[in-house]
Every structure is written in structure tokens, then in C-alpha cells.
Amino acid sequence: MTVSLPPSLLATLPGHFYTDPSIFAVEQERVFESMWFAVARSADLATPGKFETADVGRESVLLVRGRDGQLRAFLNVCRHRGAKLCVEPAGETKRQLQCPYHAWTYGLDGTLVAAPNLTKMPDIDRVEYGLIPVHLREWLGYAWVCLAEQPPSFEDTVLGAVRDRLGDAEMIEHWEVAALGVGRRIVYDVRANWKLIVENFMECYHCATIHPELTEVLPEFADGYAAQYHVGHGAAFADDARGFTVDGSAGFGRIGGVGEELDRKYYAITVNPQVFINLVPDHVIFHRMFPRSAERTVVVCDWLYTKEVVATGKDVARSVELFHRVNQQDFDACERCQPAMSSRAYAKGGVLVPSEHHIAAFHEWLTEILA
Numbered sequence: 176m177t178v179s180l181p182p183s184l185l186a187t188l189p190g191h192f193y194t195d196p197s198i199f200a201v202e203q204e205r206v207f208e209s210m211w212f213a214v215a216r217s218a219d220l221a222t223p224g225k226f227e228t229a230d231v232g233r234e235s236v237l238l239v240r241g242r243d244g245q246l247r248a249f250l251n252v253c254r255h256r257g258a259k260l261c262v263e264p265a266g267e268t269k270r271q272l273q274c275p276y277h278a279w280t281y282g283l284d285g286t287l288v289a290a291p292n293l294t295k296m297p298d299i300d301r302v303e304y305g306l307i308p309v310h311l312r313e314w315l316g317y318a319w320v321c322l323a324e325q326p327p328s329f330e331d332t333v334l335g336a337v338r339d340r341l342g343d344a345e346m347i348e349h350w351e352v353a354a355l356g357v358g359r360r361i362v363y364d365v366r367a368n369w370k371l372i373v374e375n376f377m378e379c380y381h382c383a384t385i386h387p388e389l390t391e392v393l394p395e396f397a398d399g400y401a402a403q404y405h406v407g408h409g410a411a412f413a414d415d416a417r418g419f420t421v422d423g424s425a426g427f428g429r430i431g432g433v434g435e436e437l438d439r440k441y442y443a444i445t446v447n448p449q450v451f452i453n454l455v456p457d458h459v460i461f462h463r464m465f466p467r468s469a470e471r472t473v474v475v476c477d478w479l480y481t482k483e484v485v486a487t488g489k490d491v492a493r494s495v496e497l498f499h500r501v502n503q504q505d506f507d508a509c510e511r512c513q514p515a516m517s518s519r520a521y522a523k524g525g526v527l528v529p530s531e532h533h534i535a536a537f538h539e540w541l542t543e544i545l546a
Contacts, residue, residue, distance in 0.1 A: 409440030
């Protein structure tokens, strides 16, 4: 029986959407393997021969910098008998990539260049039997891949998410994200469904309850409305906060393109399905989620600062500590929710209060994809 809700409340997804392996399998195919997915920081692959592997949906993707300086992405699968080509998460090779099973060898451009007895098989087309390429775009200093044969428009989906949040996609260029360096990277292994993490990031109804350090710096968050609720709005720092740090102490000088109109403000952006971008005057916090199962998600979080801050070894601990605590508080909350997704009390789902109504758009986006 359908229960009608008062106008203040909207229904959430039912509980099994967060636990059912069959739903997660469909999400892998129609979401993670079909949408643009941020997999690596381009600067981590700066020189020829540098490579990284990443799991995108059910596939392992290999990114490698070619001798021509171009970054490329391939399915991490040898064309001979299907062995995983690169078994390490990251590394460097001088000239070629060799399968550890039968020694089929590929150039950094993916072309098959050698194999035992290959010269006795002149009918083998070395391009046709090269590595399977994956669509790749570099933006904000990150490599974004899409496994779909025909990817969705990057401009409509990724840039569109930024435009919908900030009011203008070009506004993000003020933070010069591609030119920043990684001051700290922390990897979190979260025992929760990826959607719980997205929903948590999108709302601030919980902020007054579990984020005391954050609401000290951003007092308006204590009222329950997240910055994402208002297009173009940046949450203002507290009058006595000198920087976006755990104790409100001063951070660093503003990033070059951040003018006075953007100073002392915080902006947050969700790029479906797995990226969160946090913008403050002196640094950027960039989350990448890698869903591993219906009940486990790995989150890689980069704190990005100007090259001068990183190169001179300045102490970034106070700004890192602020959002590290926020991350821990958020992920603990998601892990508290995950077991209840299997409860009969949540079989039909929960409800969204008015300050969370924008989460309904995320649910509509997802259910339309899965339908």
C-alpha cells in the first residue's frame, strides 16, 4: 500500500537499492561503464612510460603516457588469452608493456610490437590486435575515461554539472585546478554503498550534528542548507575564521585566479557519478569514488595547492585536517546507515526533508538510467 507523504517530505530510494548485488551490477554497466569517470591525476603520469591502472565498473583500465607525451587509456587486457597486462596499480616502463603470461608486448601507443614467434605469423595485424582503446579526456588536471562505445557529451554531463552548481562552467577556471599540485592524498575504504556517500555530500542537514569543526568555519551550514542547494552561492567563512583550517587559523595566499569576490567562500560541486569538488580560496579538495561492491566504496581524496606551496614543503596539515575530519565524520555516518538498508524498517526507504529535496533529482537521474 502506498503511503501519501505530507508536502514537506519526499520519498527516498528503497533500501534494497543500497544492498542488492543485482542492482549494483546494473549500475556498473549503465553508470560507471557508461558515464565519464575520473580515474587519475594527470601529473602522476607526467613522463613517458608512467602508467596507472584503475577499476571502472567491471573493467580494469590502463593509463599510460606515450613517448609522444600523449596520455592514453586502454582496457588492461592482453589480446592473446586475456591475462591482465599490468598487475601493479602504478609503475613505469621504459619503452613497452609486456604481458607476464606469454610475453605479448605492446608499445605505449597500444600497438602490438612483439610476441614469441610473431614473425612467423605475418597475417596478424599489429594494430587490430593491439590494446583496446578507451575514450579519455583531461580536465582540471585529471584523466577522465568513458568505456561506452559512444560516450555522453562531456560538455553536457561533466561541465554541465559545474554549470548547474556555479551558474557558469567557466567560473571554476578561477581556481586553476589543473596547475595545482597534490599536497596530500588520503584513501578511505568505506563500508557503505556509493549512493549513501553521494547523498551525504549533497546535503548539510547533518552538519550541525556531526561537523563541529566545519560549522565553526562555515556557520551557515549549521542551519542545514548545503552550499549545493543554491546555484552560484558560496558559503561564507565565519567572521573570525582567517582560513579554511581546522582551527580557523590562516591558510595560504589565494590561488592566482581567485579574486576578492570569491575570497572567504566555500563552493561544493557533485559531478555524477563519482566526483566531489570542494573550492576554497587557497586550495581545492577533489574526491574520486571507486565503488567496489554494493556495500563498499573506496574514496581517493586529493588536497591541491599551488605549486609554490607544494614545492617549498609548506605545512598543509591544518587545512588537510579540517576536511579529513569531515570525511571521517561523513563516512562513519554512511557506515552507520548501511546495515539499516537491509532492515524491514527501511524496506520502502526513508524520507527527505525540505533542505534535502534536491537529492530527489539525484534519485530521478539514477532511476531513469536504471529503468
